[in-house]
Amino acid sequence: MSVYPGFPTSAASVTCTALHYTWPEGTPVFEDLQVAFGPGRTGLIGLNGSGKSTLLKLIAGQLTPSSGTVRTAGSLGYLPQNVTFDTQLRVDEALGIAATRTALHAIEAGEATEENFTVVGDDWDVEERAIALLSSLGLGSIGLDRTLGEVSGGESVLLRLAALLLERPDILLLDEPTNNLDLRARRRLYATVEAWSGVLIVVSHDRELLDRVDQIADIRSGEIIWYGGNLSAYEEALAAEQEAAQRMVRVAESDLKKQKRELADAHVKLARRKRYGQKMWDTKREPKIVMGERKRQAQVAAGKHRVMHEEKLTEAKERLDEAVEAVRDDAEIHIDLAATAPPPGRTVLTLRDLHLVHGARVQGEFELRGPERIALVGRNGAGKTTLLRTITGELAPLEGEAVAHVPLRFLPQRLDVLDDELSVADNVARFAPGATNNHIRARLARFLFKGARADQKTATLSGGERFRATLAALMLAEPAPQLLMLDEPTNNLDMASVRQLTTALESYEGALIVASHDVPFLDSIGITRWLVLDGELRDTTPEEVRDEPITG
Incomplete structure (x- = not known):
């Protein structure tokens, strides 16, 4: 148990008193949690399964405590991890201003009824505010009358955020808000967070976002430990503590x-x-x-x-x-994957005059040689996932060809390559049918699945465990993959899991293609070539990626 270290006095706050919450199957998440959040930007971190999203849902009223109380002083806005909209809705309906707009337009057309004036209330500038807010979030071209079926997943997240900001909440809860955002959209969200003056609690693994908060709240074993400063300051303090x-x-x-x-x-x-x-x-x-x-x-x-x-x-x-x-037991993966190294100078992948099903192109011939490490960047909807799935053979190109000259494996965003009904060990055996049970278990231990943990049914794994199991299945596959492709691998991973992925990739000696918007992660895995997909595939630089303007 821990309470906040002290914030400026303000009317807006969140207070949890003697909070207990237990999952329906009986697993306790919080027992007698005492915590309060005041004005300022708080980064809520912790291992996968530690209760970060659960705490936000309890504060937002999406879940009911087993016992104890959650009190909020001030209005509250909540952005969940998975944003869903009815695709038939118009943008103004998604923003919650459709009725007010209709009444405004009716008054402007001469229908000055009491009902219309009641609907408008004090919101005479709501349309202008909505347009200005959409523009500041990079959605100025969408328009209030378009339907949501025409917007991308990342734009849907920003629309939901815009709807919350239009309500002018005193307390803002954000759960992994950058997961589906490209670099431009992330920067707009960063700017929103930096400008926030009320109570803000954000759950995230995004380093750049967490370096913009005022304090870190670390959930561990159902308790919260506070650290002043941003993520970098937290890591320095934690390193000193652990030493x-x-x-x-x-x-x-x-x-x-x-x-x-x-x-x-x-x-x-x-x-x-x-x-x-x-x-x-x-x-x-x-x-x-x-x-x-x-x-x-x-x-x-x-x-x-x-x-x-x-x-x-x-x-x-x-x-x-x-x-x-x-001493924290955030163990790291330690593996030897020498068999994944392609011969020096070997052509690993060839793309020729490729025209993808959603319009993007690879003009002429592109070759990937030897153990190159490629970062594939670009806006949401540019076709990065489509390109990776075309390389695997899951999608056929409209024109041209994609030829992999070495064994390859693909880690998709959805982590849907495992059979939920099988154990971790049995799933790995599917990818390496020639390996003995003892060999599989010895290798799995390096991925932190030791003893009985290797016998866990995949359906029961936490998000971080599932990721490790999927990574193990792909990296330990036979024949050993000499080309590994990852699609947004850090989405939904806690900080410890990101470190585990980084150490695993340090042991991988093959060619690597990573589609990601997480620039700090890309910097950490030794990228040797940066490619951007923006209608066509072309070379870029890390400086160009970081300095790309957010306008437009």
Whole structure:
């Protein structure tokens, strides 16, 4: 349990008191959680399954606590992780201003009825505000009368955000808001967050977004620990904490060894005294009553001595347990994938005069050679996923050809390559039918599926676990993939899972194509070539990607 470290006094706030929440199958998420959020931008982070989205839903009233209370002072807006709209709705209906617009237009046309004036209320400028807001979010060309069936997934997220902002909430909750946004849309959302002056709580794994918050709230084991500053400041503070925790473990381990030695020495000394006393008794060198009293006193002293050392040993064990508990177990993947390396200079992929089903093109001939690492960037709807699925053979091009010259594997956004009814080990066996069960389990242990964890049914896995299982199935496949393609791999991953993916890709020696809007992640995996798909496939630079203007 933890409460907020102190915010400026304001009417807007969120307070959770003695909050308990348990999943229907009985798994506790929060037990007696006490936390409050005041004005400022809070980044809510934690491992997948730690309860981040659950807490937002409890605050938003989407879920009901098992016990305890959630109180909000001020109006609230909530942007869920998965935004869905009726595609038949008009934009103004999605924004919640259709009735007001209709009444305004009726008044302008001469229908100055009391009903129309009541509908408008004080919102005489709602249409202008809506158009200006859409423009600031890069949606100025959409128009209020278009239907939602004509907008992309990323535009739908921004539309939902625009609808919330039009309501002028005091409290804004955002759950993974950048997942489906391209780089331009992300920057517009960053600007919105930076300008926010009320209470804002954002769940995200987006480094650039989390570097724009005022404080980090880290959920771990049902409790919240606060850190002042943005994500970079949090990571520095956490690194210092963990270094100190590791030192405490070493000190506690040394103390435990010392107490074990002292207890062993005490047992040796007591055994010697016992043998000496028995010898004196046997030789009867002193009166029987004197020897009996000495024996009794020795037994009492021996008992006290033993108890004292056993208590010290118990205390040392407890100190070690406490020290170990303070060290985080965000384990990393450690694997050897030498078989994935293509021969030097080998042509891995060839694209010739490719015309994709949704209009994008690859003019002339494009070749991927050796272990190149390619970042595929571009706006939502540009055709990045279509290109990857065309390379795999799932989609046929309208013209041209895509030829992979080496074994390839594809990690889709939906992570739908596993059979939910099979265990993790059995799923990997599907991709490597020639491998023995022992070999599969030994390799899975490197992906953090050790012992019984490899027998978990895939349907029961958390988001991060499912991602690791899917990655394991693809990377351990036979024949070993020498071309690996990933489509928005960091979407829905917590920070620990992103680090695990990065370390896994460090071990991968084959060619890599990653479609992503997550520039910090792309920077971390050693990209050697940047390609942009904007109608045609062309080379670009990381500087051009970062500096692309957000207008238009």
